[in-house]
Amino acid sequence: MAILTIIIGSVLGILLGFLIPTIPYSASKYLAIAIVAALDSVFGGIASSIKKNFDLKVFISGFFVNAIIAMLLTYLGQRLNVDIYLAAIIVFVGRMFNNLGIIRRYYLDKISQNFSKGKHK
Amino acid sequence: MCGAVERAGGILHQLKLNDLSVTVKKESNIKINKFNGAITKKYMKDIKN
Amino acid sequence: MKVKADKQKIQMTVIIGIVTLLLVSSMFIQFKTVDRSQESNLESLRSDELTTQIATYKSRYEETMEQYEENRNTILEYQSTMKENKESTDLLDKELNDTETLLGLTDVQGEGLIITLKDTDEATYTALDLLTLINELKYAGAEAISINDNRVVNLTEITAINNSFIMMNSDSRISSPYTVKVIGDKSYLMSTLNLKNSGFVDLMRVNNLEITVEESKNVIINKYSKEITAEKMKEVE
Incomplete structure (x- = not known):
């Protein structure tokens, strides 16, 4: 069920992405960092749902708040002439790798369990 | 030019009448040197139109 | 219990759908933007x-x-x-x-003399007289001379034709009274012409010829109006 919504959402998203006119180049920096933050939230959500820790409120708030905070930090860095966004990227991508690792381990476990189950049968 | 100098009543005849010795020779290549003095323009001024 | 679980499930699905939508559309917008900005725009590099x-x-x-x-x-x-x-x-x-x-190819003006020579019943001016005058004026430093408005230049000739009239500059006929204009140092010209016995004035007066000499601060002498040619002579290097 969830996977279906994901697929439908992606397709609609692609269409929407092409239809909406491009934003000015100077704003692309902020959109990029927001996307990274959002991706990190999504994978965090998937990982927590695998660990049966999923909290919807945490997920949604994290999704939007992280994106907004990331954009604000980038803007601050612009004004201070310090590349603050670099730190944000390191943190988000680092967490992404962690969460992806958790997901990978879970599914590998599941697959090997099914395998051994099948063998025993 | 010779004609003008040699005509009757002309200068040659007048000079000869006075027993002055004159010789006139035709030459195909005469060299006359330039004027070595200065030609001055102290008193006359051009009239600008 | 089941209704609550269903409700939650629906909620979840919707939320997941919205989130995916936002994420994917933002990504594709960003892709488009980055593609566009590859056109070397300095602000986006x-x-x-x-x-x-x-x-x-x-x-x-x-x-x-x-x-x-x-x-x-x-x-x-x-x-x-x-x-x-x-x-x-x-x-x-x-x-x-x-x-x-x-x-002598230009009109000129300057200080000098105006000399008037007049024939009388008793005596007439000859071409030679005029030539003597011109010679004396040149000797006295004349810079420009004209007789009856005919400019005297380097090779000007003054000839008598048949003792009836005088020609100068090839085809100009002149007759009494002769107005001779000179430009030069007027006092020097004056004194030379007026030298006792040897000056032109005395020479002419001795022969009963009429002559008047006037000093002038501004004598105007016209240019020689014919051509000066060099057909036979060539410059020597």
Whole structure:
């Protein structure tokens, strides 16, 4: 069920992405960092749902708040002439790798369990 | 030019009448040197139109 | 319990759908933006691209500056050559003007004398008299001479035709009264002409010829209006 919504959402998203006119180049920096933050939230959500820790409120708030905070930090860095966004990227991508690792381990476990189950049968 | 100098009543005849010795020779290549003095323009001024 | 779980499930699905939508559409917008901005827009470049761009622009600037300096120098050269040319042209023009004046090819004015010679019943002026006068004026430093407005130049001749009239400058006929205009040092001219016994005035008066000499601060003498040719003579190197 969830996977279906994901697929439908992606397709609609692609269409929407092409239809909406491009934003000015100077704003692309902020959109990029927001996307990274959002991706990190999504994978965090998937990982927590695998660990049966999923909290919807945490997920949604994290999704939007992280994106907004990331954009604000980038803007601050612009004004201070310090590349603050670099730190944000390191943190988000680092967490992404962690969460992806958790997901990978879970599914590998599941697959090997099914395998051994099948063998025993 | 010779004609003008040699005509009757002309200068040659007048000079000869006075027993002055004159010789006139035709030459195909005469060299006359330039004027070595200065030609001055102290008193006359051009009239600008 | 089941209804609550269902409700939650629906909620979840919807939320997941919205989140995916937002995420994917933002990503594709960003993709489009980045694609567009590949058209080397300085404002959107990252720092390493900027450094290469700066290096390119720097070398292009230096080349252009070199060209500019070269062109500037060439222009300066041309300008100074033009100036020199103008100066030498001006110099040549001035020389030409001066030469024409000295030859008698220009109208001139200056201090000098106006001499009037009149034939009387008793005595008439001959061509030789006029020639003597001209010779004496030249001796006294005359710069320009004219007789009855015929300019006397280097090779001007004054001849008597059949003792009836006088010709000068090939085809100009002149007759009494003869107005001789001279430009030069007027006091020196005056004193030379008026020398006792040997001066022209005394010479003419002795022969009962009428002559008046007047000093003038501004004598106007017209130019020689015919051509001066050099058909037989050639310059020797």
